[in-house]
Amino acid sequence: MKYQTRKKALVLLADGTIFYGKSVGIEGTATGEICFNTGMTGYQEIFTDPSYFGQIMVMANAHIGNYGVNNEEVESDGIKISGLICRNFSFTHSRVDSDGNLKDWFTKHNLVGISDVDTRALVAYIRDNGAMNAIISTDVDNIDTLKKQLAEVPSMEGLELASKVSTKEPYFVGDENAEIKISALDIGIKKNILRNLVKRGAYVKVYPYNSSFEELAFFNPDGYFISNGPGDPEPLKDAQEVAKEIIKRNLPLFGICLGHQVIALANGISTYKMHNGHRGINHPVKNLLTGKGEITSQNHGFAINREDTEANPDVEITHVHLNDHTVAGIRMKGKSVFSVQYHPEASPGPHDSEYLFDEFIKNIQNNKKVSVS
Numbered sequence: 001m002k003y004q005t006r007k008k009a010l011v012l013l014a015d016g017t018i019f020y021g022k023s024v025g026i027e028g029t030a031t032g033e034i035c036f037n038t039g040m041t042g043y044q045e046i047f048t049d050p051s052y053f054g055q056i057m058v059m060a061n062a063h064i065g066n067y068g069v070n071n072e073e074v075e076s077d078g079i080k081i082s083g084l085i086c087r088n089f090s091f092t093h094s095r096v097d098s099d100g101n102l103k104d105w106f107t108k109h110n111l112v113g114i115s116d117v118d119t120r121a122l123v124a125y126i127r128d129n130g131a132m133n134a135i136i137s138t139d140v141d142n143i144d145t146l147k148k149q150l151a152e153v154p155s156m157e158g159l160e161l162a163s164k165v166s167t168k169e170p171y172f173v174g175d176e177n178a179e180i181k182i183s184a185l186d187i188g189i190k191k192n193i194l195r196n197l198v199k200r201g202a203y204v205k206v207y208p209y210n211s212s213f214e215e216l217a218f219f220n221p222d223g224y225f226i227s228n229g230p231g232d233p234e235p236l237k238d239a240q241e242v243a244k245e246i247i248k249r250n251l252p253l254f255g256i257c258l259g260h261q262v263i264a265l266a267n268g269i270s271t272y273k274m275h276n277g278h279r280g281i282n283h284p285v286k287n288l289l290t291g292k293g294e295i296t297s298q299n300h301g302f303a304i305n306r307e308d309t310e311a312n313p314d315v316e317i318t319h320v321h322l323n324d325h326t327v328a329g330i331r332m333k334g335k336s337v338f339s340v341q342y343h344p345e346a347s348p349g350p351h352d353s354e355y356l357f358d359e360f361i362k363n364i365q366n367n368k369k370v371s372v373s
């Protein structure tokens with residue numbers, strides 16, 4: 001595609017600020033909460049992460065598309081971000097095992113994308129002014145219409161989105177003869193979490209977001225998992241109920257990101273919307289149990305309340321984000337229940353936190369021994 005023929009496009013923020021660029025996706029309009037990711041690699045994993053459903057993504061990395069797309073490197077069945085904003089878009093790519101270029105992939109998945117935006121200025125603007133809704137469009141001559149459309153976009157706060165990305169029917173992953181069985185509640189699960197569980201010898205049954213504890217227990221699992229996902233954790237009452245039932249029975253439970261927030265809420269710990277979330281692959285976290293630092297992959301706009309956590313006699317803070325001291329991990333005292341706000345399965349990205357999957361499996365094995373003896 002010739003650079004000169006590309007259509008003009010714009011980003012309109014909820015406070016009226018406008019940034020201009022050029023279309024790289026389909027022509028049209030997309031809305032959502034605007035957020036930015038600072039990762040220098042992994043655009044395909046970001047675009048397909050269900051946790052980003054309903055969000056317009058600004059890529060802080062200046063080059064997007066240069067290594068094309070690979071059919072294996074997806075975190076779900078398709079693009080989940082609602083729109084893309086970037087600086088330089090590569091219409092050509094270079095990579096031995098690529099399956100195609102990013103532009104065609106955007107067309108296939110109907111994504112509205114804008115390049116040639118001053119993303120350094122835009123990222124700095126969002127950083128200073130906080131998360132807000134935005135609209136991106138190739139319809140640059142109808143700003144008043146866009147403003148009206150933008151005013152209709154719901155706030156991320158209080159928004160339930162797990163139902164939009166969760167599986168409709170339960171499904172199985174792994175070898176059915178595996179030694180360990182896990183029931184996973186899908187409130188927006190990333191494929192690489194399942195790969196990490198299967199890699200460690202688990203046979204996993206994945207359940208829809210609104211399943212009950214009884215449904216998850218019917219598989220007769222050795223452990224339970226609650227996934228990452230989009231939106232506000234607060235309205236996810238069914239998932240919180242599932243967590244409460246698992247906790248009540250003292251069964252092994254692991255939660256990642258949205259799952260972590262659900263486990264906190266099940267313990268009466270409130271959650272809140274952050275000024276800006278954490279989205280990138282170099283977030284420093286301290287493990288308070290080992291004293292070690294971890295470089296982690298993160299993607300969240302909500303967090304759990306530190307005061308509530310500290311005041312809760314059943315819960316202990318295990319991990320802290322070193323940039324802003326927000327709670328990055330918890331465990332329940334005397335139980336094999338733990339969760340982290342970040343992504344130990346990150347792919348690509350830092351692998352420092354993969355040990356958390358080993359700990360989950362260890363908890364499950366220990367619990368199995370106890371129930372047998």
Ligand SMILES: NC(=O)CC[C@H](N)C(=O)O
Nearest residue numbers: 228229257258300301302
């Ligand atoms: N990756 C996730 O699970 C994100 C959780 C939640 N939607 C948040 O933004 O905080």
